[in-house]
Amino acid sequence: MKKILATTTLALALAGGAQAATVVNGGFDGDFMGQFATLGNGSTTIGGWTVGGTSVDWINAYWQAADADGHSVDLSGGGPGSVSQVLTGLVSNMVYKVSFYLAGNPDQGGTKYINVQAAGASQIVYSFNNDGSNSKAAMGWVKRTYTFTATGPTATLSFSSLNNSAYGPALDNVSIAAVPVPAAGLLLGGVLGGLAALRRRKRA
Ligand SMILES: [Ca+2]
CATH class of the missing domain: 2.60.120.260 (Galactose-binding domain-like)
Incomplete structure (x- = not known):
């Protein structure tokens, strides 16, 4: 979960910086x-x-x-x-x-x-x-x-x-x-990546 949280923080930071x-x-x-x-x-x-x-x-x-x-x-x-x-x-x-x-x-x-x-x-x-x-x-x-x-x-x-x-x-x-499209994309990518990692762990 740590990885997902870090990705979320990065996404929010990008969205915030782009709203100038x-x-x-x-x-x-x-x-x-x-x-x-x-x-x-x-x-x-x-x-x-x-x-x-x-x-x-x-x-x-x-x-x-x-x-x-x-x-x-x-x-x-x-x-x-x-x-x-x-x-x-x-x-x-x-x-x-x-x-x-x-x-x-x-x-x-x-x-x-x-x-x-x-x-x-x-x-x-x-x-x-x-x-x-x-x-x-x-x-x-x-x-x-x-x-x-x-x-x-x-x-x-x-x-x-x-x-x-x-x-x-x-x-x-x-x-x-x-419109936070890149941020949403990063967030979704982070979540999907986390799920894929969980699945890999289960299989192992
Ligand atoms: Ca007015």
């Missing part, structure tokens, strides 16, 4: 206290994030946030926009899971589409059906995850609206965690 990657201001918090502010291409007004595309609306009191800070974004400001940031602290070949909360601007019904990509990895489009049951007071936020494999220590993570209107997908509460 963080999303800066994943809640889109800030000192903006109005209803909403339209931020154009290139804006860095929201700490940690850069606006791309046409523009986004930085939301405060206008609707319910997914988290406690009160702020979120509508990725279609005057037209389809995006927010992005450079993730740091990644480990090459490590798998990461980005979690985020998705809803849609309830001022216009229909389906909202958001494209998520870590540069160099696959783009994935997620949708949110604004079927009329949601409101500014009850946005119907849902948690979604995007998984990618790091190709180096940094990667630009972007969220883009595919709604060509002023009523886009709403985004909040972005976070990242390393």
